Amino acid sequence: MNAEILAIGSELLLGETIDTNSAYLAQQLAAIGINLFRKSVVGDNEERIAAAISEALGRADLLICTGGLGPTVDDVTREAVARALQRPLIFHQHLLDQIEARFRAFGRPMPQSNRRQAHVPEGARIVENPRGTAPAFIVEDARGTVVVLPGVPSEMRYLWENAILPYLRDERGETGVILVRTLHAVGLGESVIGELLADLMTQTNPTLGISAKRAQYELRIGARANSRADAEAMIAGVEATIRERLGANLLGAERLDQTVARLLRERGKTIALHEGVAAAPLYHALSAQKDALAALRGVIIHPADIPTDDEAAQSLARTGAVAVRHQWRADVGLALQPSSVIAADGFATMCVALAHDGGVNEWRRRFDMRSEDVWDFAGTMAFDALRQYLAAL
Structure with missing residues (x-):
């Protein structure tokens, strides 16, 4: 399964909020062996969100969306998903009952705008949210699977760990692992290191990437396998080759x-x-x-x-x-x-x-x-x- 992440919210584009959700989800996907090919950010615009969803489903088997499930008029993720998948939004009374109960627990009446959160696209699997008023949902479509999560980090993480991760493991059979090991090098330019390791950087599994940070270089080895032991063995082979070629310029795991x-x-x-x-x-x-x-x-x-x-x-x-x-x-x-x-x-x-x-x-x-x-x-x-x-x- 190949995945993409779509973070939704104009505040992310304005730089007012840092997108920590995508980083968390990227780590979680790697832990179960799902390749992440792209992360994107789009503002609170129904047409643009729908277009981004359609484009992602043309490339990936799994699309994870975060954000835009609130009660206000600029929270249009539900509508955008329904539009992209050509499904009507369906009202669910039991979701509204849960939302009203949450407000009662706070001793406050529920504003009518929260009624919007009781709608999900037709045929979607509802993921109830005991930590907030925005239920999540999963839509299995002919083009791929769309998982839609709230943008509040604590709610997103809870639903991922307690609902989405079990779904991917138990029902979709995603039980592999992707491991990443980072090595550090100094004393050679990025272009020189790139030439010495060019053949390793063109491999698809395991992979090797280089990033430069103030005349120091991070070499990231990634391996996807069915078990942690197999992934570690693949990484060890690449690391041995790197050590042979870079010699004393390779520091190892230390900075x-x-x-x-x-x-x-x-x-x-x-x-x-x-x-x-x-x-x-x-x-x-x-x-x-x-x-x-x-x-x-x-x-x-x-x-x-x-x-x-x-x-x-x-x-x-x-x-x-x-x-x-x-x-x-x-x-x-x-x-x-x-x-x-x-x-x-x-x-x-x-x-x-x-x-x-x-x-x-x-x-x-x-x-x-x-x-x-x-x-x-x-x-x-x-x-x-x-x-x-x-x-x-």
């Missing part, structure tokens, strides 16, 4: 900051920092990890007082790394110093130095200073250098 923190702890090393920029990306990244913060002996944040070209920036990084190491008697001193010479294209050089018992290691790389993530990129370069040094001990 770079987690790896550095672990290595500092395991090697029993202390560290001091020199930051030549007020943003202090090294300290902010290091202090986010408990083990790394425990290893930190001191930090100097001192932007250059005078303009510095590339060579001057490298010299400042070198002397800074040595100075903080000796000042705080740390095992290693790590320094980051940007050049103040910014080229016409917006790029400037970042210099890194790592002082240790054996001397000083140095690196430099150019970054786009117009990027709001430039200091995170520079921090990644510095911490990857530290990681490689610690790993080799």
Whole structure:
């Protein structure tokens, strides 16, 4: 079974509300082995919702809609589903009785607008909602199955777990599993990683996807199988190939900051920092990890007082790394110093130095200073250098 999710509500398009329902449903579908091919959002417009439903049923076996089941005039999901499936809306007295009873429990009279919620498309399976006034429903159509859930997250999750999930497992036989494992890599560009793993990325099962985050890369391996053990075995095979091809650039399940923190702890090393920029990306990244913060002996944040070209920036990084190491008697001193010479294209050089018992290691790389993530990129370069040094001990 292949699925799509359609989140309904103009508030989602306006950015006023974050669509957490789709993320939850995506995880739930993966847990029972249903492939999710698309997630869409549409506003509170009957014609557009109906069109989105019809289009989705042309691609998917299962469509899950959330939202638009309230009592107000802009809640038109019921009407849109009926329109897309060419079925009339049918009134159900027992649903109205349940809605009225809920209002009585609150000690309030039911507004007449709530009567709309007692209508569902003809032939739909009603899913009663003890957590709210909007019943859900399932329509099994020749083109596919449409599951319609309220948009209130707590109600949606309750109905999914107690009604829709049992329906898919017990009646539709969806008992497989989709597992995802995320690995982290650094030190290679996204395009280089893509070339090294191109054949793995064209597979349909298991799958491999790459996403870039501040010069660090997430490799997501997904496998669909009839059992968790089978899916894990498929993922393990892909992971072994990735490890072989990326070598030391593959961190594994840890992020770079987690790896550095672990290595500092395991090697029993202390560290001091020199930051030549007020943003202090090294300290902010290091202090986010408990083990790394425990290893930190001191930090100097001192932007250059005078303009510095590339060579001057490298010299400042070198002397800074040595100075903080000796000042705080740390095992290693790590320094980051940007050049103040910014080229016409917006790029400037970042210099890194790592002082240790054996001397000083140095690196430099150019970054786009117009990027709001430039200091995170520079921090990644510095911490990857530290990681490689610690790993080799």
